[in-house]
Amino acid sequence: MTSASTHAPVETSSIAAAEERLRAAGMRVSAARRRVLEVLLGSAEPLRADQIAEALGEHGDISSVYRNLERFEELGIVRHVHLGHAPGLYALNTGSRLEYLVCERCNRVQAVEPAALDAAREAVRTGLGFEARFDHFPLAGLCRECAAA
């Protein structure tokens, strides 16, 4: 693997691959960066920047966290989502990127495989020539329960 491409998703759950990508980009592998990656890897769900900073302990500085998340994102190591009005949520960029539905009434978040929204995507593409994505900004509306009311 000598690829110099920087935007292919990280196909691994290991930190080592991310570190290699950092070095390949001429960036340094610091303890703070390793810890951020560990925290993200250890979480089942996307996290807020302040949650990550807190998880880093006493030395968790939120501005450094934001800075590193931004750099990780430029390298394709990390992705973030905006669910409703809430602050951004960050996660490792694994191969399987989920898409999200958010209920505007109960605020419940539903994560689905992209295939679940392919029909809708196709409808938008054929109707408006627009390629819909629900992995950064979610699809908003009313969940089944709230729509009933």
Next chain:
Amino acid sequence: MTSASTHAPVETSSIAAAEERLRAAGMRVSAARRRVLEVLLGSAEPLRADQIAEALGEHGDISSVYRNLERFEELGIVRHVHLGHAPGLYALNTGSRLEYLVCERCNRVQAVEPAALDAAREAVRTGLGFEARFDHFPLAGLCRECAAA
């Protein structure tokens, strides 16, 4: 960004209706409120709170603008949209509510009639039991031009 002051005839009907709603709710019809309504009525596109405050002139106070927009929204007189990362945009709540598409690459905003997204809405409803809405949070993705690249 359209000029709020206009030489075109102002439709006072919707303002009058809004004022009536205010009175019905036990709220007062102040000069500041009337002016906010006039500014919104005079604009072809939704406006940011600071644009409204500026349009009010020297004594345009943004916190009052936010407070009044919030109250207007509770009464159904006004509604707001979040287009991408930008601040909220406010408009009078007319009968015809548009839905929005935002390109994540070029940030272009496309306003469409709800019918244009009915096929997509139907696909989401039948597939996931979710009632999609694109009038508060827009549909994000890539516009035709950006999708080509």
Next chain:
DNA sequence: ATACTTGCAAATGATTTGCCAGTGT
């Protein structure tokens, strides 16, 4: 050695809140 990074403070942008004088009813 020398960039790159960190941590802290301070700035920013959007929105909200506290307070009190002012005004609509």
Next chain:
DNA sequence: ACACTGGCAAATCATTTGCAAGTAT
């Protein structure tokens, strides 16, 4: 009169930036 409002300052929340000291390579 009286409660509701407006304006101003200050607070909040999420995020960004400046900078001096620290560290990876």
